[in-house]
Amino acid sequence: MAINLSASSYLVLGLIGLRGPSSSYQLKRAVERSIGYFWPFPHSQLYVEPKRLAEAGLLAESTENEGRRRRTYSLTPQGREALRAWLGDPDTEVFQVRNEAELKLFFSELGDEGTVERLADAQVRYHQGRLEEFQKMLERLVDVPVLEKRVAPLVLGVRIEEACLSFWRDVRETGVRGALGRTGFLGGDAEFLAGNTEFLGGNEGRHPG
Amino acid sequence: MAINLSASSYLVLGLIGLRGPSSSYQLKRAVERSIGYFWPFPHSQLYVEPKRLAEAGLLAESTENEGRRRRTYSLTPQGREALRAWLGDPDTEVFQVRNEAELKLFFSELGDEGTVERLADAQVRYHQGRLEEFQKMLERLVDVPVLEKRVAPLVLGVRIEEACLSFWRDVRETGVRGALGRTGFLGGDAEFLAGNTEFLGGNEGRHPG
DNA sequence: CAGTGATAGTCCAGAATGGATGGTACAGTT
DNA sequence: AACTGTACCATCCATTCTGGACTATCACTG
Numbered sequence: 001m002a003i004n005l006s007a008s009s010y011l012v013l014g015l016i017g018l019r020g021p022s023s024s025y026q027l028k029r030a031v032e033r034s035i036g037y038f039w040p041f042p043h044s045q046l047y048v049e050p051k052r053l054a055e056a057g058l059l060a061e062s063t064e065n066e067g068r069r070r071r072t073y074s075l076t077p078q079g080r081e082a083l084r085a086w087l088g089d090p091d092t093e094v095f096q097v098r099n100e101a102e103l104k105l106f107f108s109e110l111g112d113e114g115t116v117e118r119l120a121d122a123q124v125r126y127h128q129g130r131l132e133e134f135q136k137m138l139e140r141l142v143d144v145p146v147l148e149k150r151v152a153p154l155v156l157g158v159r160i161e162e163a164c165l166s167f168w169r170d171v172r173e174t175g176v177r178g179a180l181g182r183t184g185f186l187g188g189d190a191e192f193l194a195g196n197t198e199f200l201g202g203n204e205g206r207h208p209g
Numbered sequence: 210m211a212i213n214l215s216a217s218s219y220l221v222l223g224l225i226g227l228r229g230p231s232s233s234y235q236l237k238r239a240v241e242r243s244i245g246y247f248w249p250f251p252h253s254q255l256y257v258e259p260k261r262l263a264e265a266g267l268l269a270e271s272t273e274n275e276g277r278r279r280r281t282y283s284l285t286p287q288g289r290e291a292l293r294a295w296l297g298d299p300d301t302e303v304f305q306v307r308n309e310a311e312l313k314l315f316f317s318e319l320g321d322e323g324t325v326e327r328l329a330d331a332q333v334r335y336h337q338g339r340l341e342e343f344q345k346m347l348e349r350l351v352d353v354p355v356l357e358k359r360v361a362p363l364v365l366g367v368r369i370e371e372a373c374l375s376f377w378r379d380v381r382e383t384g385v386r387g388a389l390g391r392t393g394f395l396g397g398d399a400e401f402l403a404g405n406t407e408f409l410g411g412n413e414g415r416h417p418g
Numbered sequence: 419c420a421g422t423g424a425t426a427g428t429c430c431a432g433a434a435t436g437g438a439t440g441g442t443a444c445a446g447t448t
Numbered sequence: 449a450a451c452t453g454t455a456c457c458a459t460c461c462a463t464t465c466t467g468g469a470c471t472a473t474c475a476c477t478g
Binding site (some may be wrong): 019105106151163 | 216219220221225226228234243247248249252289293295296297299300301302303304305306307308309310311312313314315316317318319320321324325327328330331332335336339344347351357358359360361362364366367368369371372376380384385386388389
C-alpha cells in the first residue's frame with residue numbers, strides 16, 4: 001500500500017491538484033509547457049505514474065464509457081493529504097544540474113584545438129535563446145496576479161539562464177580563467193593543492209594497494 | 210558493436226582520459242568529489258558502464274591476478290577517438306535543472322499557510338551552504354594554472370548557486386512577486402493571458418472531446 | 419587478535435527514459 | 449462523400465538509471 005513517492009509522483013499529484021481532474025495526456029501537455037523546460041518528464045511516465053498512484057489509493061480513476069474512453073484521474077483525500085505533507089516539509093532532494101556542456105568543458109583538454117571556443121560559442125547562443133523564450137513567457141504572464149506562484153519556476157529559470165549566459169560569455173571572451181576572475185576569484189597566495197587533487201581527476205592521497 | 214553512448218559513458222571515458230587507467234572505485238571517488246556535486250552518478254553505474262564500454266572496445270580491462278583482483282580500465286584508441294568526437298561537437302543535450310524546491314514552490318498554493326516562507330527559508334540556508342562549500346574549494350584550487358579547465362564546473366556552480374540564493378532570498382523577503390520585480394519584470398500593460406494558461410495548469414485552448 | 423574504518427566490488431528490484439507504434443476525432447478541403 | 453492533415457490519446461518495450469543492501473579485503477590500532 002505505502003508506495004514510494006518520487007518527484008514524478010508529486011508532479012502528477014500536484015498538477016491534478018492545480019488543474020482538477022486530468023487525463024495523462026493533459027498532464028503531458030501541462031508538463032511540456034511548464035516545468036518540462038527545466039526538468040523533462042517523459043510522457044510515458046505520465047501514463048504509468050497515475051496508474052501507480054491510483055493503485056495506491058492516492059488518485060481515483062474514471063474512464064469514459066463512450067468515444068475515446070479517456071482515463072481521468074482525480075485526487076482522493078489520501079492523495080491530497082500526501083501532497084499537503086510533502087509541501088509542508090521544507091527539506092528537498094539535492095539540487096541537480098545536468099549539463100552536458102559542463103562535462104565537455106571539464107574534459108576539454110582532451111579534445112582538439114578550439115574545443116572550448118566552439119563550445120562556448122554554441123552555449124552562448126543556446127542560453128540566449130532559452131533566456132529570451134523564458135522572458136517572453138514571463139512578460140505575458142507577469143500581470144496576472146492569481147498566477148503569482150505558478151510563474152515562480154520561470155523566474156528562477158531566468159536567473160539561472162542569466163548566470164549561465166554570463167558564464168559562457170566570459171569563457172568565450174577570456175577563457176575559464178577570465179570567468180574565474182569575474183566570479184570574484186583573482187588569486188591570492190599560491191597555496192598548493194592541499195590534498196584536494198582528487199577533485200580534478202588527479203591521484204588520491206592514499207596509494208592503492 | 211556500436212553502442213549508444215550516454216552522459217555516463219562520456220563521464221567514464223573522460224575521467225579515464227584525465228586520470229589515466231582507473232578502477233571503478235577510483236572513478237567513483239573522483240565523481241563524488243567533482244561533477245557529482247551537480248550531477249550525481251550513482252556508483253553502481255560506474256561499475257556497469259566501464260564493462261559496457263570495454264565490451265564495445267572503447268576501454269581495455271585488466272585485472273590484478275593477486276590480492277584484491279582490482280579491475281583497471283584504460284582508453285583504447287577507439288575510446289580516445291569517441292571522446293575526441295564528442296568533445297568536437299559543440300551541440301549538447303538540453304540543460305536540465307532538477308530542483309524539488311521549484312516543484313514545491315510551483316504547487317505551494319495547495320499547501321498550508323506558511324509553506325512558501327518555510328521553503329524559502331530552508332532553501333536560503335541550503336544554497337548558502339553549497340555556495341560556501343564551492344567557494345572554499347575554488348579558493349584552494351584557483352592558483353594552480355594547470356587545473357584551469359577542470360575547475361570550470363565549480364565556477365559555473367558558484368554562479369548558479371548565487372542566482373538561486375538571490376532568488377530564494379527575494380522570495381523569503383518579498384514573495385515571488387518581489388523576486389519577479391528584482392528580475393526586471395515590473396508589470397507593463399495588463400494584457401490578459403493570451404492563451405498561454407496551459408503553462409499554469411489551466412485549461413487548454415481546444416476542448417477535449 | 420578483535421575492532422574499526424577505508425577500500426573494492428556485486429547484485430537487484432524498481433523507476434525512469436525515450437522512442438516506436440497505432441489508434442481516434444475532427445476540420446478543411448475537393 | 450472521400451481525402452488529408454493534424455491534433456489528440458494511449459500503450460508498449462528495450463535499455464538505462466537509481467539507490468541501496470550486501471559481501472569481502474585490507475591497513476591500522478589498541
